Amino acid sequence: MKNTPNSNQKTDSLGNTTKLQVVPENKGLQGNDLEEAHKLVELFAVQELACSCLTKTEKRTNGKGQTYDTYIHRVNYCLKRRIDAGKLVSVRYNQKREKAHYDNVQRCGSVWTCPFCARKITEGRREEMKTAVDGWQKRGGYVYLVTLTNSHHKGDNLPDLLKGQARAKQKLWEKTKVKNMMKALGCVGRITATEVTYGDNGWHPHYHLLVFFDHQIDTGALQTFLGLEWIEACRKAKLKLPSLEHGVDVQKGKRLSDYVAKWGIEEEMTKGHVKKGKKDSLTPFDLLRQSEDNPQYCYLFKVFADAFKGKAQLHWTKGLKALLSVSNRTDEEIAEETEKESIEIKEVATKIWRLILKYKIRGEYLNACKADHLDGGDRVDKLIWKYALIEADWLEKEEINKALALT
Incomplete structure (x- = not known):
């Protein structure tokens, strides 16, 4: 395997774009199977778009003192580079879940x-x-959804905004007045999502934030109290100040349930990648999906990726996971x-795998393997023959x- 990054080479024979393409011929697939096949191809296409935006490399040195270039963002190697170079990539099928997946390929572990x-x-x-919310409520506890935000304007630097908000959040929860109030209200901990x-x-x-209390509280009173304290924390962190009306929001009931049910980078990850956001509220993956039509969105996604690289999406206060019987797992795990x-239903020869990567047909190949396994068809052979001719x-x-x- 070469040390220089080469999995994203553009090929003139098929063009340079990675549009969210339709699934190639898959006779026999109907209903949910066809929808899943389309979704899989779209996910691979979105990943290719991420790779096309995140092209920055850095020099590294291996154990032999040799330097090589490597991509800064590991998504460029995700589901492409082999874990064990001495073994082939293979396709496996889970009959219970009715899904196929690649084996012996690296995962980048990037939630962003x-x-x-x-x-x-x-x-x-x-x-x-x-698990945490249901378990706590069964024990007679209460959980509330708290949102913290501050004023921002076009042109504001994202890394600076993140650093400022982190300082403000730290100042908020470290303030003695806030600590005493939350303790008096029976707060046992909180989960924070960025x-x-x-x-x-x-x-x-x-x-x-999901904030856990041992008894019911007055949401309006808590919102006003935290709102005033949050404004002061933002002032100390030298952020643009939020209004008392919009800086803090405290909710319970249906909104809390909806948030937990749909939580993710965007609403329902399994559907979010084929959904378009609103102009005034684009998620990072919305920017990515539309980046080919708007190069500025590719730049914005890169700014986002660089700013969030290595950051945790969730933070639990100390002792809360143990209290709620939730295990500790890293994103990578x-x-x-x-x-x-x-x-295992298919081994992929090295030359075939290189062809699949070059022409960006990982989704199509996986769908073909699954369909052939179910009905004994020859879609895989036809697909590879098609691209072998193009390569020739x-x-x-x-x-x-x-x-x-x-x-």
Whole structure:
């Protein structure tokens, strides 16, 4: 395997774009199977878009003292580079879930830039939050949804906004007056999620918190109290001040349930990637999906990716997971969880895998493997033959061009 990044080379034979394409011929697929097939291809297309935006590399040195270039964002290698270079990539099928997946391929574990890892990680985190909320409510406790935001304008620097909000949040919860009030109200802990959208007023980073109390509270009174304290915290952090009306919001009931049920980078990760956001509230993946039609969105997604690289999407206060019987798992551990109840249905030869990567047909190939496994068809052979002919034609043109260059 070469040390220089090359999995995203553009190929003139098929063009340079990665539009959200339709699934190739898949006779026999109907209803939900066809919808899932389309969704899979779209997810791979979104991941390719992320790779096309996040092209920055850095120099690294291996154990032998040799330097090489590597992509800063690991999404460029996700579901592409092999884990064990001595083994082939394979396709496995889970009969219970009726899904196929690649095996012996790396996962980037990025909840921010990779649609596959984001979908898996946010679903795992959603289940943890649901376990926490349901368990606490069964014990007679109460949970409230608190949102913290501040004023922002177009042109504001996203990293600066994030740093300022982090300082303000720290000052809020460290203030003795706030600590004493939350203790008096029976607060046992909180889960904080960092989220961001982009709209007419530029970047809009904000916090959503699930706050756990041992008894029912007055939401209006808490909102006013936290609202005043949040304004003061923003002032000390040198942020643009929010209004008392919009800086803090405290909710319970249906909105809390909806938030936990749909939580993620955007509403329902399994559907969010084919959904278009509103102009005044684009999620990072909205920016990514529309980046080919608007190059500025590609730049904005890169700004977002660089600003959020390495950050945790959720933060639990100390002791809360233990109190609510929730296990500790990193994003990478969730992303790399393998399908235990699956069988191998196809090994992918190295040359075939390179062809699949070059022509960006990972989704189509996976769908074909699944369909062939179910009905004994020959879609895989037809798909590979189609692109082998395209590759042969491209190689022939390359040889002709080289020969002409020498004359």
